Amino acid sequence: MSSTESPDTATAAALPVPPAGPGAPGAADEAVEWTTLASPPRLTLAVRTPGVPAGAADRVREPALYVHGLGGSSRNWSALMPLLADRLTGEAIDLPGFGESPPPADGNYSVSAQARAVIRHLDAGGRGPVHLLGNSLGGAAVTRVAATRPDLVRTLTLISPALPELRPQRTAVPTALLAVPGVARLFNRLTRDWTPEQRTREVLALCYGDPARVTPEGFESAVEEYARRLELPYFWEVMERSARGVVNAYTLGGQHGLWRQAERVLAPTLLVYGGRDRLVSIRMARRAAAAFRGSRLLTLPEAGHVAMMEYPEAVARAVRDLVDSAAARSEAPGAARPAADGS
Template sequence: MIASGLTDLALDVPRTAAKLSLHALRWTMGLTPHRRPAGDIEWAWLESGAADGEPLVLLHGFSGSKDNWLLYAPLMAGCYRVICPDLPGFGDSTRDADNDHGIAAQVARLAAFLDALGIARCHLGGNSLGGYVALAFALEYPERLLSLSLFNNAGVNGPERSDLQQKMARGENPLQLHSRRDLDRILALVIHRPPYIPLLVKYLVLAEHRRYGALLNRIFGQIIGDALERPLDDRLGELDIPTIIFWGEQDQLLHVSAATFQNERIAGSELVVFEDVGHVPMIERPWATAQHHRDFLARAIVSQTESAAA
């Protein structure tokens, strides 16, 4: 008890300093924080761009947060109302260990969140777990989407599995985080060429995992259960929404073969594979990814306008 209390106290000052720095960076990047209840969830999100622009909702990956889009969102905000929420169980949204955090539950909550914001239709994108939720949402509520953007999404099994996927299938969790050494190891798995990350940021990440580690492990188990028991492979042919798939060729978490697999089965989908990029192209290659993304959305809008006119 005493050791735990001293550890929390030691992390408190750097945690506060890191959060202040993060708030300043959000302000600099033109991202405004918001909060609103929807159903049983208090949602937190960042927003940027014109309030009357077409909504572009971007979902983060497992153990991430809305700040995963900090560099990317401003690059898309010129034409769109960019909304980056914390999924329930992560970041500053409701984190309740008694809640169901399976994919179906998250999809239903996302629909309630969009309803609360008065968004009938939107462009939806997601990375990793967020991509899994986005893809499942597209299959459940296709009428609510203008387009779908997948960034190294989970939920689909390609013909090949990464070493990490094989370990996960055996019930192992190589993403457990207990120390700075674990954090550096995980960053090397996620990002092909990890950049320098200030110690303050690392302290913040460690403090969050120390506080919510048990919840994250529970959520991880639910996600893996869904991925193994209810993968979306056989439903990809149902999609009739403009779709783009981004992938990093050096992704060590989800094998790049899943990108080609989806591209072949989603009619009319586009595929962009980046060399020397890992699991998070919007962080590792934000400008190039955003350029492809903006071009794709512009084509999707033109296509929809022509279809409506016909």
């Protein structure tokens, strides 16, 4: 499928980001634990960590947190995290209602609520400042985190971040339609005879620059995860409310607008865009590079919306360079640590 062809957009709208990684599903050395944040609203988050590479346990490794996109999960980072595990002590969270995390007690799926979930997790663990990475919806959420809590962020990596576009691509429109009340459940009724394989295949066609890069094992893993989620009683409500949260974030102006918050980010930033991204246009790369001061830009012409799953080695090299550069800067004489911003 070329970058100009449109997949079956009704199907693809159901799950904008693949629920699982492209290969080596459920790696034996990955671990998943649950953490509960009791203060209102109550949140329980699943946290995935990679295995520690041989010889890395005795090294000083810096903390990192990975945040997935709409419809995705912590497993979206399973290809990238091990490539950085010798340098970073990584955690990937399932945002509330996604992956293996139950819905939030207050039913709030706004971008701001997702950002608060990230902040609460970091505050509770005392892990900040961290190297913070986000894809799609996760990219929008961590942009808010970096703008409002610079003390928690050492570096910021954004992979196809869901920042407002004045003229979204035609292939991104069905995802926005999920925000309309009732559309998600209507779609479910219209497609109740479709198999998880069909649904997964269309999602991968939407999100990957070249779906053929998905291994058979990765496809099977994604199908199994999709089937599991379809059985969850809250699946469609989470998709609808989360999509609405993204659309609402696009309409915010003033200091709360995502582009305005991007301009406030102080952390060294890496931007990653795919030339075949059907959800976030590569046209936005130039605007993002101008908004995030002093940012680095990596464009991958053949990548789609989930470059960390398609080209994990290339993304890992760029992240490693960013981390090393930030470390050198922090060791320079007179280096200052940013203060918290409670706005």
